[in-house]
Amino acid sequence: xxxxxxxxxxxxxxxxxxxxxxxxxxxxxxxxxxxxxxxxxxxxxxxxxxxxxxxxxxxxxxxxxxxxxxxxxxxxxxxxxxxxxxxxxxxxxxxxxxxxxxxxxxxxxxxxxxxxxxxxxxxxxxxxxxxxxxxxxxxxxxxxxxxxxxxxxxxxxxxxxxxxxxxxxxxxxxxxxxxxxxxxxxxxxxxxxxxxxxxxxxxxxxxxxxxxxxxxxxxxxxxxxxxxxxxxxxxxxxxxxxxxxxxxxxxxx
Numbered sequence: 001x002x003x004x005x006x007x008x009x010x011x012x013x014x015x016x017x018x019x020x021x022x023x024x025x026x027x028x029x030x031x032x033x034x035x036x037x038x039x040x041x042x043x044x045x046x047x048x049x050x051x052x053x054x055x056x057x058x059x060x061x062x063x064x065x066x067x068x069x070x071x072x073x074x075x076x077x078x079x080x081x082x083x084x085x086x087x088x089x090x091x092x093x094x095x096x097x098x099x100x101x102x103x104x105x106x107x108x109x110x111x112x113x114x115x116x117x118x119x120x121x122x123x124x125x126x127x128x129x130x131x132x133x134x135x136x137x138x139x140x141x142x143x144x145x146x147x148x149x150x151x152x153x154x155x156x157x158x159x160x161x162x163x164x165x166x167x168x169x170x171x172x173x174x175x176x177x178x179x180x181x182x183x184x185x186x187x188x189x190x191x192x193x194x195x196x197x198x199x200x201x202x203x204x205x206x207x208x209x210x211x212x213x214x215x216x217x218x219x220x221x222x223x224x225x226x227x228x229x230x231x232x233x234x235x236x237x238x239x240x241x242x243x244x245x246x247x248x249x250x251x252x253x
Contacts, residue, residue: 037049046102046240046242047242047244049244050102050242050243050244051094051242051243051244051245052241052242053092053094053227053241053242053243054079054238054239054240054241055240056074056077056078056239056240057074057077058074059071059072059074059079059090061092061093061094062079062090062091062092062093062229063090063091063093064088064089064090064091065088065089065090065091065127065228066088069084069086069088070082070084070088071090072090072231075237077239078106078237078238078239079237079238079239080235080236080237080238081121081229081231081232081233081234081235081236081237082235083233083235084231087231087232087233088231089124089228089229089230089231090228090229090231091127091226091227091228091229092226092227092228093226094226095222095224095225095226096125096126096224096225096226096227096243096245097126097176097223097224097245098174098175098176098245098246098247098248099125099173099174099243099244099245099246100171100172100173100243100244100246101123101125101170101171101172101173101174101227101241101242101243102169102170102171102240102241102242102243103123103169103170103172103238103240103241104167104168104169104170104238104239104240104241105121105133105167105168105169105170105236105237105238105239106165106166106167106168106236106237106238106239107119107133107134107135107137107164107165107234107236108135108164108165108234108235108236109164109165110164110165111135111164113234114139115139115140115141116134116141116145117234118134118135118139118234119133119134119135119164119234119236120133120134120135120230120232120233120234120236121133121134121229121230121231121232121234121236122151122229122230122232123170123172123227123228123229123230124210124227124228124229124230125172125174125176125189125191125227126176126189126221126224126225126226126227127225127226127227127228128209128210128221128225129150129174129189129191129206129209129210130150130151130210130230131148131149131150131151131170131172131191131193131201132145132146132147132148132149132150132151133147133230133236134146134147135147135161135164136148136159136161137161137162137163137164143155143156146159147159147161147195148160148161148170148193148195148200148201150191150201150204150206150210151210152210152211152212152216153204153206153207153210153216154201154204156193156195156200156201157199157200157201157202158198158199158200160195160196160197160198160200161195161196162196167239168195168196169194169195169196169197170193170194170195171193171194171197172191172192172193172194172201173191173192173193173246174189174190174191175189175190175191175246175248176189176223177189177206177218179218179220179221183219183220185218185220188205188206188207188208188218189205189206190203190204190205190206191203191204191206192204227243
């Protein structure tokens with residue numbers, strides 16, 4: 001029996017040796033080009049390839065969605081939704097497709113209202129696909145409408161909200177939908193999001209643009225569109241907003 005065991009182990013080692021001999025050299029699987037672009041990433045700063053949309057000094061990158069309406073105000077380096085008889089969202093003058101977004105927001109320290117009437121705003125990618133902003137600290141509402149929800153589609157994976165009046169962050173990767181020349185949907189929009197550094201949406205597939213009532217559905221639209229911040233009659237503040245436009249490998253649907 002002992003001899004059989006020794007022979008068995010020897011045969012196994014011989015088999016491994018044959019398999020190892022058939023493997024290509026390490027160099028065969030090394031990729032040296034093309035080199036990734038080099039960007040500077042200062043600690044706590046903005047990546048060198050980012051487009052700064054708000055740095056606390058001016059609203060040059062933004063405009064009201066309705067021509068002739070007033071813009072929002074700046075106080076202490078923050079862009080704040082200004083009282084307006086008729087709410088008016090603000091949009092970027094630049095247009096975007098696939099992107100990485102960093103945005104910081106703050107709900108009012110004084111709690112007023114409840115549910116969807118408390119610290120409500122939102123960031124609309126391409127002006128169509130909303131990641132909800134809401135004061136959700138101890139504020140019950142429908143889960144696909146709380147902070148960090150893809151509104152009316154995907155609740156956040158966890159509740160990572162801070163107290164009212166504290167600054168919070170969103171870091172988001174948004175991949176725009178793809179349409180065929182005849183308008184057919186080739187690939188839906190997708191989103192991954194971090195709320196205060198915590199993963200809250202992972203490669204979520206969007207069923208269409210955000211709608212308040214009914215089910216979403218896709219309709220063809222431009223490949224590049226503005227970002228929009230929502231005016232929901234609550235004085236939500238924003239600061240340190242930047243985006244990185246992404247160039248991703250195209251895949252065949």
